[in-house]
Amino acid sequence: TTCPVPLFTASSYSFILSISEEEARVKVLNEYLSTRSYIQGFTFSHADVEVFRKFLGPPVDQYIHVVRWYRHIEAIYDGSSEKNEPCKLQTSKSRRVQPPWSPPEGTKHSRLCLYNSLTRSKEVFQPQNGKKVLWYSCGPTVYDASHMGHARSYISFDILRRILRDYFKYDVFYCMNITDIDDKIIKRARQNYLFEQYRENKSTSEQLLEDVRTASEPFSVKLNETTDPDKKQMLERIQNTVKSAFDPLQEAVQAKLPAEEINRCHETLLEEAKDLLSDWLDTKFGSQVTDNSIFSKLPKFWEGEFHKDMEALNVLPPDVLTRVSEYVPEIVDFVKKIVDNGYGYVSNGSVYFDTMKFDASEKHSYAKLVPEAVGDQKALQEGEGDLSISADCLSEKRSPNDFALWKSSKPGEPSWDSPWGKGRPGWHIECSAMAGSILGESMDIHGGGFDLRFPHHDNELAQSEAYFENDHWVRYFLHTGHLTIAGCKMSKSLKNFITIKDALKKHTARQLRLAFLMHSWKDTLDYSNNTMESAIQYEKFMNEFFLNVKDILRAPTDVTDQFQKWENQEVELNKNFYEKKAAIHEALCDNIDTRSVLEEMRSLVSQSNSYIAAKKSSRQMPNRLLLENIGSYLTQMLKIFGAIESDDAIGFPIGGSSQNINV
The missing domain is CATH 1.20.1050 (Glutathione S-transferase Yfyf (Class Pi); Chain A, domain 2)
Known part of the structure; x- marks a missing residue:
């Protein structure tokens, strides 16, 4: 070379x-x-x-x-x-x-785990298609005002949805339904219509007293036959309320008091006996209500009120909203295929799901969520609805565990055409058909309240897997915990509930959301004065810190002075800051444990407050950039949780919003 x-x-x-x-x-x-x-x-x-x-x-x-x-x-x-x-x-x-270069050992990378009702344990969350998440949540049955039980589910799922989307960066496609065809809706619509007619007829006080006596007889029988203590207490409360209004009117009529006094007592009894009279009127005249518009007017109104409540609570709207009334053709086709696949049968114009044949299949298993509840006739009848549990209806089934896919309509019920005659959808099939139409044969997440596990969600799973002939219609089932009111069971049917509108008169949407964040999404939450006071104090604590940081940042300085030398105090606070961020990440990975997250945030604010106090006591300026970083991070986390709506870099907005607080 x-x-x-x-x-x-x-x-x-x-x-x-x-x-x-x-x-x-x-x-x-x-x-x-x-x-x-x-x-x-x-x-x-x-x-x-x-x-x-x-x-x-x-x-x-x-x-x-x-x-x-x-x-x-x-x-x-x-x-x-x-x-x-x-x-x-x-x-x-x-x-x-x-x-040679030696790579750092690092730490184990945590993965998001969610509590899956299908296994009753925390499972690593792995969507079926990359970062895309298909999610279906059961929406409300709209026949009355939305209450705090609804808020428990929809705020909790809104928090989970936001965290998956904005923190873990999943591409969430969220579908929710509105149930606007249901036994409860049909019965309530008929009762409201018949009661208003009764009111407009302006019966005499003597006639009203006689009608209340007559209506009280079947009511008393119902009360005596009721074994559920909560329901019995509710019926007794109604009976006592009616009696307290009945006696004054009877006495006024007998004493021939002035017409003005009699009319006042008349209106009081009419209002207090509304439930009792509505039941009686429905029994007598319900079958004569044939105008379908009566059955659509009620749910349309309450759906509108529901959306207003969700907006007031800062709950994100779904990407897709499905209404049962708009999916009847799809439901009919869904039922036909289940029958064709051998898992459904026709009986007297109705179509039922054959639970025994389904469960006997090697490919399928009935009641995946609550297998121990199979045979619970009380739960099954509640799932079928009040209008579908007569002796005739029950005799149509091959097994008491079978449930209706399609119900033959009786007089006084809305109806649609089908291959089996005039009828209407069963409750469980509605969600299956609508979710299947939008999300296909398998979804990543299905959400709902804890009390929907059996029979509703178990029946959804069975009929959907019978339709698609698979065993994985839902990969992860998430159920939010119950909500109690000061330790007592809350139920719309028991008339023991607080409406969302009433709750928002006492507390802001942010305070309600903080109360939910301070509890596990899957556990029972007690809505009480103590719970709300804790949320209010947490909000105040965070707000005071944000105001202190903003006050420090407002202090005049030139460009170079904003970069201050770090002493041991700054190094230590920054170390704690990153430790808290790591702890918060671990908590979110652990079944989205917002309760622990808020405690870590509280601890970080306490450390920051101690740092600020120490600096001020020594007449030194706290490090602006470090506090700005901490304040911005905490604000961003609260934004992810839906507790802050504004674009402010640090802290809560002030003035002009239901989310805001007085400072």
Whole structure:
């Protein structure tokens, strides 16, 4: 191999070596090299070696050209080049190379785990298609005002949805239904219609007293037959309320008091006996109500009120909203395929799901969520609805555990055409058909309240897997916990509930959301004065910190002063900050444990407050950027949770919103 032209010629070689004093020699060498390329290849001449060997050590940095030349020779010179020896390349063994790099060990990467009702344990969350999440949630049955039980589910799922979307960065596609065809809706619509007609007929007080006496007889029978203690207490309360209004009117009529007094007592009894009279009127005249618009007017009104309540609570609207009344053709087709697949049968114009045949299949299993509830006739009858549990209806089934896919309509009920005659959808089939139409044969998440597990969600699973002939219609089933009121069971049917509108008269939407965040989404939440006081105090605590930080940031400073030297206090607070962020991440990965998250946030604020106080006591300015980072992070987390709506960088907005607080 021919060597490249050497850096030094013979003349320059002699001249450089003739300079005995090293500093002078290096200086001349630097000037010489400044006009030449001294990295021409990977070889060197004897002249290069002789000059290189003259150095007692590496040259000082001020002679930049000599430094670079020296490093180049040092890197490729193996010490074997002597006079008259040809130049050669350094061997791979002796050539200087970069030392091995050791990667950091790091820490184990946490993955999101969710409590899955299908296994009753926390499972690693793994969507079926990358980061896309298909999610269906059971919406309300709209026949009355939305209450705090609804808020328990919809605020909790809104929090989970936001965290999956905005923290874990999943692409969530969220579908929810509105049940606007249901036994409860039909019965309530008929009763409201018949009661209003009764009111408009303006019966005499004597006639009203007689009608209330008559209506009380079946009511008393119902009360005596009721074994459920909560329901019995509710019926007794109604009976006592009616009696307290009945007696004054009877006495006023008998005493022939002035018409004004009699009319006042008349209106009081009419209002207090509304439920009792409505039941009686429905029994007598319900079958004569045939106008379908009566059955659509009620749910349309209450659906509108529901959406207003959700907006007031800052609950995100679904990506898709499905109404049962708009999906009747799809429901009919869904039922037909279940029958064709061998899991449904027709009986007296109705269609039932064959639970025994389904469960006998090797591919299927009935009641995946609550297998121990199979055979619970009380729960099954509640799932069928009040209008569908007569002796005739029950006798149509092959097994008491079978449930209606399609109900033959009776007089006084809305109806649609089907291959089996005039009828209406069963409750459970509605969700299956609508969710299947939008999300397909399998979804990632299905959500609902804890009390929907059996029979509603178990029946949904069975009929959907019978339709799709698979065993994975739902991958993760999430159920929100119950809501109690000051320790007592809350139920719309028991008339023991607080409407969302009434709750918002006492507390802001943010305070309600904080109360939910301070509890696990899957456990029972007690809506009480103590619960709400804790939420109010937490909001106040956070707000005071945000105001302090903003006050510090408002202090005048120039551009350079905003970058302050970090002392031990700043280093320690920053260390705590990152430890809290890591702890918050771990808590969110652990079944989205917002309760622990809020406690970690509280701890971080306490540490920051101590830091601010220490700085102020020593008459020093707290570190602006560090506090700004902490304040921005906490604000961002609260935004992710839906507790802050504004675009403010730090803290709660002030004024003009139901979300805001007085400061």
